[in-house]
Amino acid sequence: xSTPISTSRRTVLAGGLGSAASAVGLSACGNGGASSADSSxxxxxxxxxxxTITFMEAMAAGAQKEALVKITKDFMxxxxxxxxxxxxxxxxGTLQTKISAQTGAGEPPxxxxxxxxWAAEYAEAEVIVPxxxxxxxxxxxxxxxxxxxxxxxxxxGKTWMWPFNKSVVVQxxxxxxxxxxxxxxxxxxxxxxxxxxxxxxxxSIDPGSSAAPAGGTALFEILAEGNGDPVFGTDGTPxxxxxxxxxxxxxxxxxxxxxxxxxxxxxxxxxxxxxxxxAFDLSSVASYPFNLEAVGDKFTLGVGQLPPGAxxxxxxxxxxxxxxxxxxxxxxxxxxxxxxxxxxEPAQQAYWSAQTGYLPVCQQATKEKAFTAYAKKAPFVTxxxxxxxxxxxxxxQKWINACSGFLSVAIQQAVGxxxxxxxxxxxxxxxxxKAKKQAG
Numbered sequence: 001x002s003t004p005i006s007t008s009r010r011t012v013l014a015g016g017l018g019s020a021a022s023a024v025g026l027s028a029c030g031n032g033g034a035s036s037a038d039s040s041x042x043x044x045x046x047x048x049x050x051x052t053i054t055f056m057e058a059m060a061a062g063a064q065k066e067a068l069v070k071i072t073k074d075f076m077x078x079x080x081x082x083x084x085x086x087x088x089x090x091x092x093g094t095l096q097t098k099i100s101a102q103t104g105a106g107e108p109p110x111x112x113x114x115x116x117x118w119a120a121e122y123a124e125a126e127v128i129v130p131x132x133x134x135x136x137x138x139x140x141x142x143x144x145x146x147x148x149x150x151x152x153x154x155x156x157g158k159t160w161m162w163p164f165n166k167s168v169v170v171q172x173x174x175x176x177x178x179x180x181x182x183x184x185x186x187x188x189x190x191x192x193x194x195x196x197x198x199x200x201x202x203x204s205i206d207p208g209s210s211a212a213p214a215g216g217t218a219l220f221e222i223l224a225e226g227n228g229d230p231v232f233g234t235d236g237t238p239x240x241x242x243x244x245x246x247x248x249x250x251x252x253x254x255x256x257x258x259x260x261x262x263x264x265x266x267x268x269x270x271x272x273x274x275x276x277x278x279a280f281d282l283s284s285v286a287s288y289p290f291n292l293e294a295v296g297d298k299f300t301l302g303v304g305q306l307p308p309g310a311x312x313x314x315x316x317x318x319x320x321x322x323x324x325x326x327x328x329x330x331x332x333x334x335x336x337x338x339x340x341x342x343x344x345e346p347a348q349q350a351y352w353s354a355q356t357g358y359l360p361v362c363q364q365a366t367k368e369k370a371f372t373a374y375a376k377k378a379p380f381v382t383x384x385x386x387x388x389x390x391x392x393x394x395x396x397q398k399w400i401n402a403c404s405g406f407l408s409v410a411i412q413q414a415v416g417x418x419x420x421x422x423x424x425x426x427x428x429x430x431x432x433x434k435a436k437k438q439a440g
Contacts (some may be wrong), residue, residue: 042334051335052082052084053082053335055109058320063357067356106327110324110328110333113321116393117394121398128325129325130160140341143362144163148361148388154396166319166358166388167358168284168317169282173302174279174299178302189260195260196279199277200277202280203261203269203280204263204271207408207411209405209408213401213407213408217407220249220411222314223252224242226309226311233395236400238436239429240429246421249415250421252415253415273291274298285357286319316391318393319358350371351368353385360385361388410424410425410428
C-alpha cells in the first residue's frame with residue numbers, strides 16, 4: 001500500500017527553522033549582498049535572455065511528482081528561453097534543511113516550497129523578497145480564495161509567498177459501518193463508540209512528537225478552534241489552558257476510554273481504515289487517492305466534510321506556499337514570477353487538483369473541465385474547495401511548530417497515559433511560553 005507524501009506542515013521536523021538557520025549561519029548577510037527590501041518593483045527581465053531557475057520542492061513521488069513535472073514541461077514548452085530545474089527533496093524535513101544549508105552557504109534556490117513559519121525566518125534574515133509589488137500587477141491575485149490570500153502574508157502585513165499545494169481536513173469512512181458522515185462532533189462520538197466493537201477501533205490518530213507534531217495534533221487544534229478557543233491567538237500567542245482547548249483534549253480522552261480512539265504512527269487512520277479495523281480516517285483531502293488505494297474493493301469509501309464545532313465551523317488550511325529568494329538576478333526573478341503565475345492559472349490548477357487531490361487555489365479553476373470531471377467522481381471536493389474561503393492556517397511565527405510539539409506530548413500524556421487533560425495542558429503552556437520568549 002502506498003502512503004502519501006507529506007501533505008501538511010505536520011511532517012516537518014520541527015524545532016523550527018531557527019535551529020537549522022543557526023547551524024548554517026543563515027543571516028541577513030547570507031544572501032550575498034541582496035536584500036529583500038531591494039524588490040520594491042517587479043523586474044522586467046530581458047525577454048530574449050536564456051534563463052535557468054531552480055525550484056526546490058518535495059513533490060517526490062506518485063501523482064504529485066508526475067503532475068508537477070508535466071506542468072513544468074508545459075511551461076518550458078511555452079517559454080523556450082526559460083529552463084526550470086526541479087530540485088526534488090524526499091520530504092519536508094529534508095527540504096527545510098537543504099534550503100537553510102544552501103541559503104547559509106550563499107547558494108539558495110531561485111524559489112522553494114515553504115511553510116509560513118519558515119518564511120518568517122527567511123524574511124527576518126532578508127533572504128526572500130516580498131511579493132506585494134508583484135501581486136499588484138497580477139491579474140490572478142483577486143481570483144484566489146480569501147483564505148489563500150490571507151495565508152500568503154506574514155505578521156508584518158506584507159505578502160511574502162505565492163500559493164502552491166493546499167488542502168483541508170475531511171472525514172473518510174467505511175460505509176459498511178457508517179451510513180453517512182456525522183454532522184456534529186457529538187454525533188461523531190456517538191457513532192464512533194457504537195462501531196468500536198470486536199477488533200474495530202473507530203479512529204486512529206498520530207499526534208506526532210515534540211520534534212514533529214503530526215495529523216493528530218492538527219485534529220486537536222481544529223477541535224479547540226471549533227470550541228471557540230484556538231490554541232494560538234492571531235499573533236501566535238499560545239493559549240493552551242483556555243476552556244475550549246481543555247474540552248478538545250477531554251473529548252479525545254473520552255473517545256479513548258470508550259475504546260473508540262487509538263494512537264499510532266505513520267498514517268494509522270488510513271492503515272486501519274484499509275484493513276477494516278477502523279471506521280474513520282480524519283486527514284487531508286489530498287489523502288483521497290491513497291485512501292482509495294488502501295480500501296480497494298473491500299467497501300465503498302465515504303467522504304464528508306468535518307463537523308462544525310460547538311461554537312463555530314473550523315478547519316485547518318494545510319500545505320505549502322512558494323517563496324522567491326533575494327539572491328536571484330533580475331532575469332531569474334522575472335522568469336520565476338512568470339512560472340509562479342503559470343502554476344496558478346485556472347487550467348493548471350484544475351489539472352493539479354484532479355491529479356493530486358490538492359485543492360485549486362483560484363476560483364476560476366473550479367469551472368475548468370478537468371476539475372468539474374474530477375468533482376463529478378469525487379463530489380466532496382467541491383465543498384472542500386469552498387472551505388478555502390474560511391479555513392485558517394496556524395499563525396506564521398517561528399515558534400509555532402515547537403509549541404505545537406508540546407501539544408503533541410500533551411495528547412500522548414492525556415490520551416495514551418491517562419493523565420489529567422488540564423494538568424498536561426498547563427505544563428504545555430509553560431513550555432510554550434518559554435519557547436516563544438526564546439524565539440524572540
